[in-house]
Amino acid sequence: MKILIADDHALFRDGLTMHLEKLVPQAVILQAANYTQAIKLLNDDKKIDLIVADLDMQDMRWEDGLAEMRRRAPEARIVVISASEENKNIKRALELGISGYISKRAETKVMISALKLVLDGGTYLPPSIIESASTGLFSDGENKNRLLTPRQSEVLGFVAEGLSNKQIAYEMGVSEATVKLHINALLRAVGATNRTQAVITAQRMGLI
Numbered sequence: 001m002k003i004l005i006a007d008d009h010a011l012f013r014d015g016l017t018m019h020l021e022k023l024v025p026q027a028v029i030l031q032a033a034n035y036t037q038a039i040k041l042l043n044d045d046k047k048i049d050l051i052v053a054d055l056d057m058q059d060m061r062w063e064d065g066l067a068e069m070r071r072r073a074p075e076a077r078i079v080v081i082s083a084s085e086e087n088k089n090i091k092r093a094l095e096l097g098i099s100g101y102i103s104k105r106a107e108t109k110v111m112i113s114a115l116k117l118v119l120d121g122g123t124y125l126p127p128s129i130i131e132s133a134s135t136g137l138f139s140d141g142e143n144k145n146r147l148l149t150p151r152q153s154e155v156l157g158f159v160a161e162g163l164s165n166k167q168i169a170y171e172m173g174v175s176e177a178t179v180k181l182h183i184n185a186l187l188r189a190v191g192a193t194n195r196t197q198a199v200i201t202a203q204r205m206g207l208i
Contacts, residue, residue: 001027002047006038006069007054007081012104016052016081019112024119034058035065042072049075050119055082055089062089066096079118081111085126099149100124113184120178122185123149148189148207155182156207160199 001024007013013031020029030045032038034057042048051069055062069078079100080093090101100118102111103126114124148156151172158168165183169176183195190207192198 001049002030002045003027003050003052004030004032004038004041004048004076005052006032006035006057007052008033008057009054012054019108020052020115023112023116035060035062035068038065039068039072042069046073048073049077051076051078052115053078053080055080055084055093063092063096066093066098070097077118079115079124090125101126113181117181117185120181121149121151122182123152123189124185125189148186152182152186152189153207155179156186156198156202159183159186159195160202 003020003024005013005016005020007016010033013033017029017031020027030041030048032041035053036059038051038053042051051073053066053069057065060068066078066080069076077099078097079102080098081102081104082089083104085103093101100114100123102114102124106114106126117124154172155168158171163171165176165179169179172179183198187193187195187198190198190201192201
């Protein structure tokens with residue numbers, strides 16, 4: 001696996017590299033100090049699996065930077081790490097195809113759990129987006145669907161049927177640990193604290 005970290009603070013890049021080396025020991029980790037360097041690295045290496053990028057690097061508008069990285073690495077999963085939690089930024093970043101949006105103010109364990117979820121195929125969104133999802137920011141069907149990945153939607157369907165984690169793991173062909181990660185992400189996405197509430201809230205939001 002190859003991971004690209006793009007951030008204009010070297011100390012943050014180095015710290016995140018250390019955590020990712022523990023999370024994915026076999027990974028090759030590249031670093032870039034801005035969008036321009038990141039795009040050059042993507043030109044040189046088309047096999048980047050995960051891109052972790054600061055939203056506000058000064059050399060380029062972030063919308064242009066993310067779009068260009070997505071164009072150069074269409075198969076890579078992109079995670080934004082930003083000091084901003086403005087819903088309009090999160091919405092726009094989702095439209096550009098990111099797989100996660102993590103606040104730089106998040107605790108380290110939250111950041112690591114979020115990255116692990118993305119590596120397992122899920123999507124992570126900050127809690128601040130949940131209220132917006134219920135109050136209309138994602139009122140159209142396309143953007144509502146962006147709240148859940150296909151895997152999370154699949155898990156939601158099984159949860160709605162009353163299946164246990166073990167049964168869901170069997171149906172999906174994954175481990176129970178992976179199912180738990182998807183369910184935790186699902187709970188965050190719909191603003192629920194338990195499975196029953198998740199189903200009720202998802203129904204109210206038109207997700208099932």
